[in-house]
Amino acid sequence: MPVILDGKKLSQEIQLEIKHTIEERRINGKKIPHLAAVLVGNDGASTTYVNSKIRLCKAVGMQSTFIHLDASTTESELLKIVHDINQNDDIDGFIVQLPLPKHINETNIIEAINPKKDVDGFHPINLGRMQLGLPAFISATPAGIVTMLERYQIETAGKHCVVIGRSNIVGTPMSILLSRNTNPGNCTVTICHSRTKNLKDICLQADIIVAALGKPEFVTADMVKEGAVVVDVGISRLDADNEKGYVIKGDVKFDEVAPKCAAISPVPGGVGLMTVVSLLMNTMKAVELNN
Numbered sequence: 001m002p003v004i005l006d007g008k009k010l011s012q013e014i015q016l017e018i019k020h021t022i023e024e025r026r027i028n029g030k031k032i033p034h035l036a037a038v039l040v041g042n043d044g045a046s047t048t049y050v051n052s053k054i055r056l057c058k059a060v061g062m063q064s065t066f067i068h069l070d071a072s073t074t075e076s077e078l079l080k081i082v083h084d085i086n087q088n089d090d091i092d093g094f095i096v097q098l099p100l101p102k103h104i105n106e107t108n109i110i111e112a113i114n115p116k117k118d119v120d121g122f123h124p125i126n127l128g129r130m131q132l133g134l135p136a137f138i139s140a141t142p143a144g145i146v147t148m149l150e151r152y153q154i155e156t157a158g159k160h161c162v163v164i165g166r167s168n169i170v171g172t173p174m175s176i177l178l179s180r181n182t183n184p185g186n187c188t189v190t191i192c193h194s195r196t197k198n199l200k201d202i203c204l205q206a207d208i209i210v211a212a213l214g215k216p217e218f219v220t221a222d223m224v225k226e227g228a229v230v231v232d233v234g235i236s237r238l239d240a241d242n243e244k245g246y247v248i249k250g251d252v253k254f255d256e257v258a259p260k261c262a263a264i265s266p267v268p269g270g271v272g273l274m275t276v277v278s279l280l281m282n283t284m285k286a287v288e289l290n291n
């Protein structure tokens, strides 16, 4: 059976480390880190994600502010709020939850965030600094995956990693991080997307697969070689006849892929939890950087 890359266990370990660091800061009279989250509208999944970010802040003793705006908020109103948070010395880091309503240009909002408070790592300055290997905020999902590979001591040097999906939030930064001369890193990376030909053949050559395309159960057993490491980034909500009214599915057909793997991350209980804890790690970095 494969090693299960247990995001729940790992995120709890890291939460405890953060909690201790915050407690030490408190004892030493240092500033308590403060994360703000802005949510525009009432999208179900986004509301769940933001609530879990705020809940985790509370669990580790971090200060948090949840700014929930009406779906009709205009771009200029949101820009004003971003500017106000940029100026607020008490807030060390903040995020604007994506996606935003269609009438708001996401790039304009991301570019308005002070890069020193951009704990999502979405600002072009942070993405550019990451590409150059300079200190930067690294987007929470790729950072969480790197932490997961590191803590589970997954060998990456010289391995062929296939990243499926080229989003700005996951696929693209992931491909950069794994190809860098670092540990984890030093992979030969192939990035695949909707126009890739022979996707199955490419996946079969992968020592490591990072599935981040957002299509439930897309990666099947016939696409995975024996002994591969599979990281599942997908979180799709599918309608279901249960109490919640939905089930969560990853991008990997876990039951048939897992027996072929050396290690695999489950959904739920994998990368998603690492993402939230990475956001807190970035906020810890922000409080050091900004004070």
Ligand code: GUN
Pocket: 095, 096, 097, 098, 099, 120, 140, 141, 169, 275
């Ligand atoms: N939407 C999906 N993932 C994320 C994330 O990591 N940060 C923000 N702000 N929005 C998201």
